[in-house]
Amino acid sequence: MRAIQFVRYGPPDVMHVADVQAPHAGRGEIRIAGRASGVSPGEIRVRSGEMRDVVPVTFPFRTGFDAAGVVDEVGDGVTGVDIGDEVFGMTTSAARGANADFAVLAAWAPKPASWSWEEAGGAAGAVETATRVLDRLAVGAGYTVLVQGAAGGVGTVAVQLAVARGATVIGTASEHNHDFLRSLGAEPTTYGAGLPERVRALAPSGVDAVFDCAGGALPDLIAIAGDPARVVTIADVTAAAHGVHMSHGAPADDTAAVVGAAADPLAVHGLAIAVTLAGEGRLRVPVAAAFPLSDVVAAHELGESRHARGKIVLVN
Known part of the structure; x- marks a missing residue:
């Protein structure tokens, strides 16, 4: 394959x-004939060598955490899914390999009828990550949460999941993405110098939690939250130096785990929540671009530009 x-x-x-x-x-696993799979921003950074000191890599390194497709093999002990079912889900972080014709999934859920294959292929990783961080920050009704990097693949999903929990969401993005963030339910603002002042103007009573999807601004984000314990990042490897938690969902014994980051329990329950919200028309997975597997270089070039609005996916 x-x-x-x-x-x-x-x-x-x-x-x-x-x-x-x-x-x-x-x-406990299933195999799918893949229709679409996500391009991970983290793996783009790993591929570039930027993460070589914090993410151990054994070559060849196969990519892809999340995918969608048609079940064609069901492992022992698996119930509730049959060959021919349409599903979306994720691999283990150790196995990866979802960017392929066939992928083995360790967690999955039925593909929502309202989602295209491209949307479903890029959904699981973003849903799990966003759910994991929102759970850690205990975001719920009445909270005000800042999502830094709100127009990216994880950020767009995090905004919608936080809104579904009853939170007020402020999201940072380039100005040309502000109307897009409003359509997801967030109050937009620009990132960069002066961010604490802009957020204070939007949330005079303060911000309860900060979800950093972008990296590079932890001092400002801590100032906004008032306490490093109320900031969680998935993108800034300097987190420990600032007293901030860097979240990843890898098992504690996974050699691909981020060195110096703490493994949080995988929030696979988020997949079922996503199915419900999608059925209610309250969750979509914005797709920045879809490329055939053979155009993976172009997909990584777009991801490296950091200007993609939503998820980048590969289609089979």
Whole structure:
């Protein structure tokens, strides 16, 4: 089968399609014939070598955490899903390999009828990550939460999930994305110098929690929250130096886990919540662009630009 991998650090053109042996579903797993899969911002940073000191890598490195497709193999002990079902879900962080013709999923849910394959292919990782961080921050009704980097793949989902919990959401993005953020239910503002003052004007009573999807602004985000314990980042590897929690969902013994970050329990319950919200028309997965597997280099180039609005996906 075809699968995306890289064998050395470098620019996007180190990514390539390889011919590899197809995986099979183990106990508690399913295999899908993939229709679409997500391009992970974290893996873009790993591929570039930016994360080499904090994320151990063994080459060849196969990419992809989330995918959607049709079930074609059901492992022992699995109930409630049959061959031919349409699902979306995620691999283990150790196995990865979702950017491929076939992917083994460790967590999944039925594909919402309202979602395209592209939306479903990029959904699970963003949903799990956003749910995990919002749970850690205890975001609920009456909260005011700032989402830094709100127009990206995780940020767009985090905004909608926080709104669904009854929170007031402020989201940072480039000005041309402000109307888009309003359509998701957030009050937009620009990032960069002067952010604490802009947020204070929008939330005079203060901000209860900050979800950092972008990195690079922790001192300002701590000032906005008033306490580093009320800030969680998924993007800033300097978090520990600021007393901020950096969240990842890898098992504690996963050698691909981020060194110095604490593994939080995977929020796979978020997948079922996403299905419900999608059915109610309250959750969509904005897709910035969809590329065929053979155009993975172009997909990584777009991701590296950091100007993608929503999720970048690969289609089979």
